[in-house]
Amino acid sequence: MRTAQENLVQTHGALLRVGLVLEGICNKCGVCCVGIHEGEQVFCENLEILGELGSPDATMCRIHASRVLNTPIWMLNSVGERVFETICAKDNELETRTILEKGIGRGCSLGVRLICPQIS
Numbered sequence: 490m491r492t493a494q495e496n497l498v499q500t501h502g503a504l505l506r507v508g509l510v511l512e513g514i515c516n517k518c519g520v521c522c523v524g525i526h527e528g529e530q531v532f533c534e535n536l537e538i539l540g541e542l543g544s545p546d547a548t549m550c551r552i553h554a555s556r557v558l559n560t561p562i563w564m565l566n567s568v569g570e571r572v573f574e575t576i577c578a579k580d581n582e583l584e585t586r587t588i589l590e591k592g593i594g595r596g597c598s599l600g601v602r603l604i605c606p607q608i609s
């Protein structure tokens with residue numbers, strides 16, 4: 490049986506395939522750079538937290554200008570211990586999926602648009 494998160498991923502994957510795009514300007518709320526792992530909140534090691542997550546200008550990415558596709562990152566727990574290694578979701582489908590799952594409705598300033606494919 491699939492978990493709720495796997496269901497979400499599948500739904501978003503289907504939406505992405507028919508043309509779901511994000512548009513607008515990131516307000517740096519930071520919620521797409523954090524997560525929950527085994528019941529514990531984890532944060533990207535490059536995320537500087539300046540305010541309340543989910544609020545505009547709450548965070549800054551220390552490597553934002555130098556990120557490339559699949560930049561490796563560690564996720565840290567609340568006391569700064571490395572929990573697991575992953576990649577920064579930049580410039581690929583994973584970025585859209587991550588923002589949809591973690592950001593939309595939780596402070597993300599981006600809008601979601603569905604591009605309906607031409608039916609011939």
Ligand code: SF4
Nearest residue numbers: 522533535536550577
């Ligand atoms: S490296 Fe990627 S995941 Fe980490 S803070 Fe920067 S944008 Fe967020």
Ligand code: SF4
Nearest residue numbers: 515516519521592597
């Ligand atoms: S959730 Fe949206 S607004 Fe917030 S940091 Fe991520 S992309 Fe930017």
